[in-house]
Amino acid sequence: MREQLIAQFKEIFGDEGEIRTYFAPGRVNLIGEHTDYNGGHVFPCALTIGTYAIARKREDNKLRFYSVNFETLGVIESTLDDLTPSQQAGWTNYPKGVMWAFEGRGYKLPTGLDMLIYGNIPNGSGLSSSASLEVLTGVVLKDMFGFDVSMVDIALIGQYSENNFNGCNCGIMDQFASAMGKKDHAIFLDTNTLKYEYAPVVLKDAKIVIINSKVKHSLVDSAYNDRRNECETALKELQKVVNIQTLGDLTEEEFEAHKDAIQDPVRVKRAKHAVYENQRAIKAVKALKENDVETFGKLMNASHVSLRDDYEVSCEEIDILVDLAWETEGVIGSRITGGGFGGCTVSIVKNDAVDHFISTIGSTYKEKVGHEAEFYVVDIGDGARVLA
Numbered sequence: 001m002r003e004q005l006i007a008q009f010k011e012i013f014g015d016e017g018e019i020r021t022y023f024a025p026g027r028v029n030l031i032g033e034h035t036d037y038n039g040g041h042v043f044p045c046a047l048t049i050g051t052y053a054i055a056r057k058r059e060d061n062k063l064r065f066y067s068v069n070f071e072t073l074g075v076i077e078s079t080l081d082d083l084t085p086s087q088q089a090g091w092t093n094y095p096k097g098v099m100w101a102f103e104g105r106g107y108k109l110p111t112g113l114d115m116l117i118y119g120n121i122p123n124g125s126g127l128s129s130s131a132s133l134e135v136l137t138g139v140v141l142k143d144m145f146g147f148d149v150s151m152v153d154i155a156l157i158g159q160y161s162e163n164n165f166n167g168c169n170c171g172i173m174d175q176f177a178s179a180m181g182k183k184d185h186a187i188f189l190d191t192n193t194l195k196y197e198y199a200p201v202v203l204k205d206a207k208i209v210i211i212n213s214k215v216k217h218s219l220v221d222s223a224y225n226d227r228r229n230e231c232e233t234a235l236k237e238l239q240k241v242v243n244i245q246t247l248g249d250l251t252e253e254e255f256e257a258h259k260d261a262i263q264d265p266v267r268v269k270r271a272k273h274a275v276y277e278n279q280r281a282i283k284a285v286k287a288l289k290e291n292d293v294e295t296f297g298k299l300m301n302a303s304h305v306s307l308r309d310d311y312e313v314s315c316e317e318i319d320i321l322v323d324l325a326w327e328t329e330g331v332i333g334s335r336i337t338g339g340g341f342g343g344c345t346v347s348i349v350k351n352d353a354v355d356h357f358i359s360t361i362g363s364t365y366k367e368k369v370g371h372e373a374e375f376y377v378v379d380i381g382d383g384a385r386v387l388a
């Protein structure tokens with residue numbers, strides 16, 4: 001694949017100069033959903049699918065971008081003097097946002113770049129194609145210009161650019177997973193302190209299976225930002241009666257004791273999810289370390305119920321997939337993963353049940369919804385890197 005992309009790069013941008021290649025993965029979150037902007041824990045892992053870049057420094061300040069995924073758009077040109085978001089910049093707002101964020105931190109880009117991008121994360125699937133493109137750009141800039149930034153910095157810069165250049169108020173999970181992923185491990189990250197630990201995902205006789213519902217409901221970003229605002233208001237209400245910095249500081253019992261301070265029943269549900277989900281993530285990682293995959297699966301199921309009923313970020317198609325998984329033999333746990341309102345589910349399925357899982361859920365989903373779902377039996381890969 002690398003060779004093919006390099007050949008395409010040369011065809012489009014010419015073959016002189018030093019051409020380098022890079023990769024940043026997508027992610028799947030196993031548990032700890034909508035906790036990362038509430039000071040809680042998350043437990044994502046990097047995938048082996050992601051976004052590739054072939055890049056070369058220029059001698060002027062031009063930026064030339066080409067995406068193999070959007071061939072009809074052709075080469076999209078800009079310059080380093082124009083690092084402002086715009087509609088016509090389309091997907092290039094992601095790399096440009098990261099360049100803008102680097103410059104904002106004092107890392108002045110000495111020259112422009114030619115960049116060819118190819119991603120094999122299904123579009124709009126909630127497996128973090130945009131975060132992978134941000135982290136990828138960070139790795140390109142660090143490598144090309146020798147900036148002294150750590151991979152954690154690259155994740156933070158990616159999140160900053162998404163928040164302030166691209167208008168989605170996301171947390172740190174996706175960029176962190178893409179930058180810091182480790183083969184066969186998930187990352188147990190405390191989003192309040194950014195302390196993290198790698199936990200081996202050893203499922204012995206089971207596999208992680210992602211199902212892409214192939215639906216993405218509109219208003220995802222605004223609904224996401226609404227949830228975030230509701231949690232912030234609930235936190236302020238709770239802070240009047242209890243000394244906490246984030247919702248992640250509360251145990252379930254503490255939340256129950258103080259929840260009456262929250263003035264609105266919808267906000268009570270949102271905050272309840274944030275508190276309980278954080279505790280579930282902590283318990284799930286403990287269970288995994290003790291090889292108790294059954295408990296891990298039960299916590300995943302409870303996570304889904306909470307995201308569906310209290311946080312209200314699921315949708316009909318996703319609930320169909322999760323209900324079908326729960327009914328299928330050999331399924332240890334199943335839930336929605338990512339921001340919600342469509343996208344993917346993640347399930348842990350016994351090895352000998354995977355084929356049956358895919359065929360029965362595949363055909364029933366098609367009957368009920370009218371289009372096919374896609375299934376990926378997942379490998380956990382390493383974080384973003386220079387390929388050569």
Ligand code: GLA
Pocket residue numbers: 029032033034035036037170171172173174338339340
């Ligand atoms: C999106 C955001 C993340 C996180 C998840 C929900 O993926 O980008 O920061 O909030 O939703 O857990």
